[in-house]
Amino acid sequence: MHILLAEDETVTRLAARALLERAGHRVVAVEDGPAAVAAAAESAFDLILMDLGLPGLPGDEAVRAIRRQPNGTAxxxxxxxxxxxxxxxxxxAVCGADGTLIKPLRLDTLSATLDGSRGGGAPASMSATEPAFDEGAIRTMREMLPAAxxxxxxxxxxxxxxxxxQALDEAxxxxxxATAGAMAHKIAGVSGQYGCVALRRSARALEAELExxxxxxxxxxxxxxxxxxxxLEFLERSAARG
Structure with missing residues (x-):
């Protein structure tokens, strides 16, 4: 597929793009809402993956702007x-998107959603009994990307x-x-993509409490x-294993 990926967090965007491209998709990646709207106007995409918390124009507003374009319903x-x-x-749920994927982006979840076997919206909450780290997330990256x-x-x-x-502590x-909640949100998004399950769970809970x-x-x-x-210790060990 020809995919537009709109994600402002650099490390999350890099990982998601790499996984999508290694799966055979053509990816255009942008890092803010206005760029996403402009890209959607310039090219025909099969799929747009839109982060909610984009700078410049939030993801839900970017979706509304895209839907107002001549080809926006496509x-x-x-x-x-x-x-x-x-x-x-x-x-x-109300911005005009076709569904929601909870980060981290995983190819199996994306495929299931596109096939219609799993609808949009939030999945069940993660259990506190789940392991602190998902070794499979790093393993998948190693299988699809060069070690370096x-x-x-x-x-x-x-x-x-x-x-x-540090920004969370200062806020x-x-x-x-408001800033603390935004930082908790960012921590949850980044940590999940790299297998830090317990941190993602705690950061999401903190974000909800701060609301x-x-x-x-x-x-x-x-x-x-x-x-x-x-x-951080888990990531350092994972990087050292090469």
Whole structure:
């Protein structure tokens, strides 16, 4: 297929594009909402994968703009989101997209959704009894990409997670719930693509708590901090294995 991938987080975009291209698809990747709208106007795509939290123009607004274009009813559009919040899921459901994929992007889930065996919308919540790390996520990348490329992506991911973790701590320290929620959302999106399951679960839970104005998310924030440290160790071990 000819696929437009709109994803602002660099390491997530690189990994998703690599997986899609190795599966035989032609991919155009953009990193913000206006670029996604422009690309959809310039070329005919079989499928658009649209991140909800794009800069410049949010993903749901970008979908609406694409649907208003002369060929806007033609492409199939799936939203991509790491959001666990009711607001995020509602935005995906009513914007004119054909369904929703919860990050991380996986080829089997994408194929099932396109085949109609799995509809859009949020899947069941992840269980706290699930393993902390999905070794299969890294293994899949190793099977589809050169070892040096995988190590590079893992290294970049660890650096991004450190940056987001620091920004999260700073936002919580000054009581900036909106920024903290955005950072939790970014951590969830990046960590899931690289097999850090427990961190993704905790970050999504923190994002949901921060959406509620009367909650005090100190315990959940501490949990995310601990999971982040463990995730960084996991990524470092994975990169060292080559």
């Amino acid at each position: 492409p199939r559009i799936l939203m991509l989101t790491a959001s666990a919040t009711a607001e995020g899921q509602d935005r995906c 490329r995988v190590a590079e992506l893992i290294g970049k991911t660890a650096a991004v997670l450190r940056q987001h973790g 919580l320290g000054r009581g900036d719930r 509620q104005p009367n909650t005090v998310p100190a315990r959940r924030a501490d949990e995310v901090t601990g999971m982040l440290a463990a995730a």
